[in-house]
Amino acid sequence: MKTAPSTSTQPETFADKLLGFTLPGRNARGRVVRLDGVVNEVLSAHDYPAPITHLLGEALVLGALMGSLLKEEGGQLTMQAQTQAGVVSLLVCDYRGGSMRGYVDFDQAELAGLGANPGLSALFGEGYLAITFETAAGQRYQGIVPLEGDTLAEACETYFSQSEQVPTIIRVASRSSGTGRVAAGLLVQHLPDGEEGRERLHVRMDHPDWEHVLALASTISHEELLDPSLSMEAIAWRLFSEDDEIRIQRGADLERGCRCSAEYYQSVIARFPREEQEAMQDEGGRIIVDCAFCSREFAIEI
Structure with a gap:
């Protein structure tokens, strides 16, 4: 039986913390994240111009969303976007147990010639995206896909489709705020035979359950993701209120975590x-x- 978030004895989640949820009746799982203080701490290490702060904010959200899929403690997700001839030569961020960091190397002069809101192809040219999952035991799994589409989120969707064979929708929003920058995102996946220990080669992108989940998840707006008064629990409940059961799992607290010493x-x-x-x-x-x-x-x- 569903219980609205407002009746929960636990406080709702608004920023700098991960929220997971599952839809048992649809064999789907999701993650929601909103970064406020964390993203500004990471950005403060360099005097990035606006297009780069937007790009890195998006990358940090994606790192948190995908990194939270790791089940083992001590695992790490590393996302690296790179090109030989683009304005951005390297973007890298990683996530480990709530600890996040990121960096962008770019050509300032070439960036200035692109205008206020350059797209992914303008920034990277013909680049590639490498996503690496590393377990606490040191096992590494990597997938590499072209940097195609309008956003990094679209390139990550391609990764899950091609490398993991998991139907996935990802939405990310990022904007300047009165205190710096806020960035947020939603990831939803369909796992038709359950989350644990199954073969994924037969996944159907047109599965009826996935079509239902995809249609609902696609209605999320940038304004909802970024709204500081809207909890992440409320986002999940608004999107999937038609379903009989939504299970909420509050995840890790998020922080900037450079491991240099x-x-x-x-x-x-x-x-x-x-x-x-x-x-x-x-x-x-x-x-x-x-x-x-x-x-x-x-x-x-x-």
């Missing part, structure tokens, strides 16, 4: 031969390491 870089440098370490040193005998994610420099002495 002097100790970590020292351990990496120690793996290089002594002559190579000496070649890296500056005049003061230190090796200066710059973390692109958090824009911090570390002076490593050997």
Whole structure:
């Protein structure tokens, strides 16, 4: 029997936290996320222009949505978009247990010539998107798809369709706010034979249950995703109120989590031969390491 979110004894979820839900009667699962403080912490590491803050905000949302699909603690999702001839040469973000980080490398002069709202093809040209899931035990699963479509979300839908054979809809919204930027997203998937331990090669994109779920999920608007007064539980309930049962699972708290440290870089440098370490040193005998994610420099002495 359904219970409206407003009657729950737990507080509703509004920002910087993941929310999962399942529709048992339709064999579907979903994730909702809204980033506020987290996205602004990540963006504050660099003075990104507006088109890049929009792009990275979208990427962080996608990283959280897809990373939350990992069932094991200690697993990591890494998303990397790259091209050899685009304005954006590299976009990378990762997610691990609620910890998020991201970075974009781009040509400032070329970006200035694209106008206020460049599309994905204008930013990347003929690039590719690599999505890597890594388990806590170190097993890695990677899928690579072309950067096609108008948004990163569309490229991720292609990944799930081609690499995972899982019908998926993803919607992402990002905009400037009075305090910086807010970004949000919805991911819904159809798993016809249940979530656990099934073969996916026979998945039907035209399954009646999926067509029903897709039609409802497609009605989500950018305004609803970004509305600070609308809880993520309310989003799920609004979309799928026709279904008999909606199971809500509150997920991880989200935070910026760059894992750089002097100790970590020292351990990496120690793996290089002594002559190579000496070649890296500056005049003061230190090796200066710059973390692109958090824009911090570390002076490593050997």
